[in-house]
Amino acid sequence: MSGVAKIALKGVEKAFGINHVLRGVDLAVSKGTSLVVIGGSGTGKSVLLKCILGIVTPDRGEILIDGKAMRNRDDFLSHFGMLFQGGALFDSLPVWHNVAFRLRQGRGKLSKADAQELAIEKLRRVGLKPDVAFQFPAELSGGMQKRVGLARAIASNPSVIFFDEPTTGLDPIMAGVINELIREIVSEIGATTITITHDMSSVRAIADHVAMIHAGKVRWHGPVTEVDSAKDPYLDQFINGRAEGPIESVR
Amino acid sequence: MQAISFFTGALASIGRSTLGLLASIGRVIIFTTLAVSHMLRAPFYPRELAAQLLQIGYFSLPVVGLTTLFTGGALALQIYAGGARFNAESVVPSIVAIGMVRELGPVLAGLMVAGRVGASIAAEIGTMKVTEQIDALTTLSTNPVKYLVVPRLLAATIAMPLLVLIGNIIGILGGFLVGIIRLDFNAAAYITNTVDFLETGDITSGLIKAAVFGFIVALMGSYSGFNSGRGAQGVGRATTNAVVSASVLILASNYLLTELLFPA
Numbered sequence: 432m433s434g435v436a437k438i439a440l441k442g443v444e445k446a447f448g449i450n451h452v453l454r455g456v457d458l459a460v461s462k463g464t465s466l467v468v469i470g471g472s473g474t475g476k477s478v479l480l481k482c483i484l485g486i487v488t489p490d491r492g493e494i495l496i497d498g499k500a501m502r503n504r505d506d507f508l509s510h511f512g513m514l515f516q517g518g519a520l521f522d523s524l525p526v527w528h529n530v531a532f533r534l535r536q537g538r539g540k541l542s543k544a545d546a547q548e549l550a551i552e553k554l555r556r557v558g559l560k561p562d563v564a565f566q567f568p569a570e571l572s573g574g575m576q577k578r579v580g581l582a583r584a585i586a587s588n589p590s591v592i593f594f595d596e597p598t599t600g601l602d603p604i605m606a607g608v609i610n611e612l613i614r615e616i617v618s619e620i621g622a623t624t625i626t627i628t629h630d631m632s633s634v635r636a637i638a639d640h641v642a643m644i645h646a647g648k649v650r651w652h653g654p655v656t657e658v659d660s661a662k663d664p665y666l667d668q669f670i671n672g673r674a675e676g677p678i679e680s681v682r
Numbered sequence: 683m684q685a686i687s688f689f690t691g692a693l694a695s696i697g698r699s700t701l702g703l704l705a706s707i708g709r710v711i712i713f714t715t716l717a718v719s720h721m722l723r724a725p726f727y728p729r730e731l732a733a734q735l736l737q738i739g740y741f742s743l744p745v746v747g748l749t750t751l752f753t754g755g756a757l758a759l760q761i762y763a764g765g766a767r768f769n770a771e772s773v774v775p776s777i778v779a780i781g782m783v784r785e786l787g788p789v790l791a792g793l794m795v796a797g798r799v800g801a802s803i804a805a806e807i808g809t810m811k812v813t814e815q816i817d818a819l820t821t822l823s824t825n826p827v828k829y830l831v832v833p834r835l836l837a838a839t840i841a842m843p844l845l846v847l848i849g850n851i852i853g854i855l856g857g858f859l860v861g862i863i864r865l866d867f868n869a870a871a872y873i874t875n876t877v878d879f880l881e882t883g884d885i886t887s888g889l890i891k892a893a894v895f896g897f898i899v900a901l902m903g904s905y906s907g908f909n910s911g912r913g914a915q916g917v918g919r920a921t922t923n924a925v926v927s928a929s930v931l932i933l934a935s936n937y938l939l940t941e942l943l944f945p946a
Contacts, residue, residue: 486817512821519814
């Protein structure tokens, strides 16, 4: 990686009581690239994302955005989008309002008509018909909710996007569709992305680089093209889904 | 030896409970300070406030109205029966009116709204927390306390006095109906007795109590929702906590407010 990283973590540690989730994570993501973070359940991947977002405050370590410590979280978040694992769509709002939520806030907020138009355009981009805009999240299938979540994540053309387990709970075909959409859209808007997933098909479809977290630290980090040939026994066990190996199956 | 170990164990348990209680009180105070500080700073969400006014105020009207109607009626019967022991049946209209506006109107409306609205706020915010909707708000550059808590606090504080005002009228009407139908009071005399004995201070004290109770209901609902545990059980517990804590705080603050407003 050359130049200043878009997002860099240095020695980030976080514990919840006696549970030390992150034990010194060092990670860097270059501008315009896609990093996929893999690792077993409960290894701290989601906590890592929440630390970067400022939802969780690290106990130690530094998080740098464009080489500088984040001073104003609101500035960072204004160029940021996120697709949540369960969609996290607001039940009480129609789909169009979910998609254009950020653009309906603050001083330069869009009018209702403009927001609806933009939402319909973003929904079309993720393969949903305009009439979906006027439905409520509870009326949609899991795959459609993921697409709406994706439309919301890209609504303001952010420069940084996080994807938290984007294909969890979807059938293989829908998972493939979502992976493809993520790859296409991210290339289109040139965003820097971090994705958390257990799904190796997502890793191969989305990633430029892969980082594996184990025991609260980055165990392996490298280009996606080297994942299969890497000699790390932990990575090898994880990507091949073997019960036998250095990672305990009962955690 | 066994007795000493039992004694120290009991002492430790009391200590732990006390520390836990103090920590909870501290967390509620911090949450309240945060929420109130957000009330005073932009951005504001008038659309959310309007929706909550409708939800908390307008939709609580039937339950508050029915509660005060029946309570007013029962109060008239009780006062009549009690007053008859020393030939003071004529006090029914004035005591019903004073009892309703000073005490029963605000307290019963507060408790009913705690059950209806406090539970609903805790369940809604708790579910939003569990399904990461609160995290989503943060990532969409929206402060969850400002967007979710402030409109509910304001709406409940504004709506409760209005609800209690209407509840008081319905409660007095309940007493009036029982008075003229069951107790053979003259309708004109009943109304005159009600109006003559009621003072402005009686009404305003009830409305002040109502505003405080509204704030408590929305605060405890929001606090419990924000601190909800995971899953259905966590949200269920948050809902129960919201109703129980709001009800206890309403009764406790009612005593303190009565001491302040009507010192002996």
